[in-house]
Amino acid sequence: MPTNSSHPVQVFYFEDETSIQNGTFGFTNSISVPSDGDWHIVQFDLIDDESPEPSSHSWTEFTQVKGIRIDPTIFSNIKFEVDWIRLTGPGDAGTQFNVQWSGGSGPYTVTARKQGDVAAVLAPSVNGTAVDLDFSRLPSGDYGIEVSDGQDTGTSTGTVHVNQAPLFNFLQPDIKGDVSKRYSLVEAGNPWGPLMRRILTLLSC
Secondary structure, three states, X not given: OOOOOEEEEEEEEEOOOOHHHHOOEEXXXXXXXXXXXXXXXOXXXXXXXXXXXXXXXXXXXXXXXXXXXXXXXXXXXXXXOOOOOOOOOXXXXXXXXXXXXXXXXXXXXXXXXXXXXXXXXXXXXXXXXXXXXXXXXXXXXXEEEEXXXXXXXXXXXXOEEEOOOOOOOOOOOOXXXXXXXXXXXXXXXOOOOHHHHHHHHHXXX
16 A cells, blocks of 8 residues: 555444444544554544434434444555554543643644654644643643644643543452352352262363
8 A cells, every 4th residue: 555545544333233234333434544654643523523424323322332343444454553542521621721822823733742652633723822622532641732833833841641541440349249149059059069060070170
């Protein structure tokens, strides 16, 4: 594939395991990613980027979305790598940060860059000199802000810290559950019947 061409990346979402057969799925418009051998951050808004035609189902139409498929290319014999994927809800006041600057001539592109990483475009076309950025889509870390008008780029002297997303850590029940309440003992009154002992014997041989 020529290095000056691009890959159309697209996201499909499914209502359940029968969506493909029943046609109960939707998909976004594709985003072109350069085939230049470099890393790129690709962002989809699963509501605003949905493809109205011929997709007949929107992201908000399903009570629960039970499947997501990412198509990184339509070409064969292409090698690609995925570094990270995040699925986030809409941002709120706690995930937004107001950025202001002076100079240049709009429209401006505002990005966030973590040291050593690819810049993430958070606002692609800003006509003014201030914008509220939503950082909820980014992994945790310290980010510098870059503003470009297509001619020059300015970088903030300070950084914005993005906290680690909260994760659930279950204390009870643990991976084994409550063994004193297991069904075979409490309900059946026979924790290890003859058949199970026979299976365990076979497995241990």
